[in-house]
Amino acid sequence: MVFVLDRKGRPLMPCSERRARKLLEQGRAVVVRLEPFVIRLKDRVAEEASLQPxxxxxxxxxxxxxxxxxxxxxxxxxxxxxxxxxxxxDVPGKLLSRRQARRSRRSRKTRYREPRFDNRGRPEGWLPxxxxxxxxxxxxxxxxxxxxxxxxxxxxxxxxxDTQKLQNPEVSGVEYQRGELQGYEVREYLLEKYGRKCAYCGKENVPLEVDHVVPKSRGGTDRVSNLTLACRECNRAKGNKLPQEWLEELKNSGRAVDRKRAENIPKVLARLKEPLKAxxxxxxxxxxxxxxxxxxxxxxxxxxxxxxxxxxxxxxxxxxxxxxxxxxxxxxxxxxxxxxxxxxxxxxGRGTRQMANLDRHGFPRGHRARGKIHSGFMTGDLAVAEVPAGRYAGRYVGYVAVRRSGYFDLKDLSGRRVCQGIAFRHFKLVQRFDGWRYEKFKIAALSSPHLKVGASSAA
Structure with missing residues (x-):
């Protein structure tokens, strides 16, 4: 399907790719943009067209x-x-990373300054x-x-x-006012739930710690459905690994305690409730x-x-x-x-605000250029590269990754890098980057007596 605009840029009924090609060949239309494909008719206005709802x-x-x-x-x-x-x-993770970098920097640069106290109210209708x-x-x-x-x-x-019903389909009436922790503190609730023993190795009569099954550093929450009890040894061994990652690591270990942990991890996961973040x-x-x-x-x-x-x-x-x-x-x-x-x-997104590149230890390793546009291109632009000779000789269509030197890389529409270090003069701009990537895939095959025959299969 092709989007169609009238002479003044107002929308008309869409047409097929075949009809759009004929209109372009006859000179009756011009291309407005390629992704998604939009054309503008030069001889038609909306008042003369027959529009359907x-x-x-x-x-x-x-x-x-x-x-x-x-x-x-x-x-x-x-x-x-x-x-x-x-x-x-990735928005929450990026904001958290920025916040941590700021706090780290201010703890070093303004050591004796009191942190700004968060006493500002949120406006009505505020959203994360x-x-x-x-x-x-x-x-x-x-x-x-x-x-x-x-x-x-x-x-x-x-x-x-209904987040309560998602956890318990039988909830009703006054039960909405009674969360699952009514009468319990979180720790006591977990002690009762897991039988006062480590959920991973099964040890009893040892100091137990509250463990986030999905670590907070990996997107986990403080919700009770993400908490369990672990002894100090198991808690340290797990660290900030996801349960699946730790399970794969334990499977390759020959220690008896690790075999026990590997047995218990699926049981722990089975007892967790469905996360309700979404x-x-x-x-x-x-x-x-x-x-x-x-x-x-x-x-x-x-x-x-x-x-x-x-x-x-x-x-x-x-x-x-x-x-x-x-x-x-x-x-x-x-x-x-x-x-x-x-x-x-x-x-x-439209790039990053981080100006310094870091090495694996967190130290600055060079800085980004202040401007986004280099030699008429910016990262993310849709372009055609016609390379006359060399290792990457040929014609490519994809998204540009620019460098200040004027030698660019190109990724195809699936995001795979197909050529690198190509001079800017071999590129031709097709469409400016607008914060989106555009892709297409065929619809799933259909089969239903309620759908019109012949229209129920993917084209």
Whole structure:
């Protein structure tokens, strides 16, 4: 599918790749951008065009958000476009790293200065930076689609996750006010839960320590479902390893205590509860996302997760983010899948604020250039490299990694480096970097009596 704009840059109905090629060959259209492919007609305005209602559906997710665009035609819905937004999950880790570097620097440079006391209140509607990033990424993609397609309505799944029910489906009434630690301190709760012995080696009558199964340095939380009891020897042996990493290490050991630990690690993991970090994030952002979507213009409707699940079962669709998106809200009549591929929008950010490169000991090993643009290119630009001779002779298309020297590297669209040290004069700019990576993949094969025959298979 190709996005089409009129002479004044306003969205028209999309067309097929074949029709877009003919329009370009006839000189009736010009290319606006390549990824995703957008053309502008030189002889058509929106008032003269026949526009059909398009409904944009969103299934928000913690790591991946599914998006679909359906054309409402009579008693059926035709899916014309699938997309997935792959969110950045490194925001909290990067903020923590920056905070630690600052604190380390100020403890060395301002030794006798009192730390700034955190007594400032958070404004109403405050969200953690990772959650804000997810909302902004969805808004960015939806904003692009609203500019390229004549969207008449937006439907977003805005279902609340019941974090208590996720842990205990039987919870109800006053039990919502009684957390699992009512009447217990955390340590006493763990002592009772694990029988007052080390969860890894089984030792009793020894001092026990509270251990984070997934270390906090690796993204773990203080939630009770991430805590267990360990003797000092086991706690030190585990260190900041993930359970799976430690288990692989123990399997190669011949010590009897390590064999015992290897036996007990799966038992410890089986007793842990499902982490609710994703559910908490979705709860926090659902209202904010809906309110900010309203500012884009088209009317916004909300739907529940139960509705999505019902529609997916009704049409016998695979459990994927993009198929979930086309099942959001009410789907009356038939569902026809005309899209053959999924457009991926992968958020990669716009670089780094860290100016010093570090060696493995943490000491500065050179500094980055202050400017991002070198010889007319910046890292992330989509470009064509035509290398006339040498080891990398040939024609390449991909993303540029620039150097101040003017000799650049190039990665293909999958992120694999294909050539390096190529002079800038052999590159031709195709599209400026905008903080996203664009990919495509074919949709999953479909087979359902409820889908239109011939439209249920991937193109």
């Amino acid at each position: 398009l409904r944009l559906k969103i299934d928000p997710g913690y790591e991946v958000t599914g998006i679909s665009v359906v054309r409402v035609a009579g008693g059926k819905e035709v899916v014309v476009f699938f997309a997935e937004v792959h969110h950045r999950t 930076p990772g959650a804000v990033a997810r909302v902004n990424q969805v808004l960015s993609v939806v904003g692009k689609l609203v500019r390229w397609l004549p969207v008449t309505e937006i439907v977003v799944e805005s279902a609340k996750f 559910a908490a994030c979705m709860n926090a952002t659902r209202y904010v996302l809906v309110e900010r979507l309203r500012a884009l213009g088209p009317p916004v409707l909300t739907a529940t997760a139960a509705q999505t699940k019902y529609n997916r079962a009704r049409f016998n669709l695979p459990k994927t983010h993009y198929f979930d998106a086309c099942c959001v809200g009410e789907v009356s009549g038939e569902l026809e899948v005309a899209a053959g591929y999924v457009q991926v929008f992968r958020a990669v």
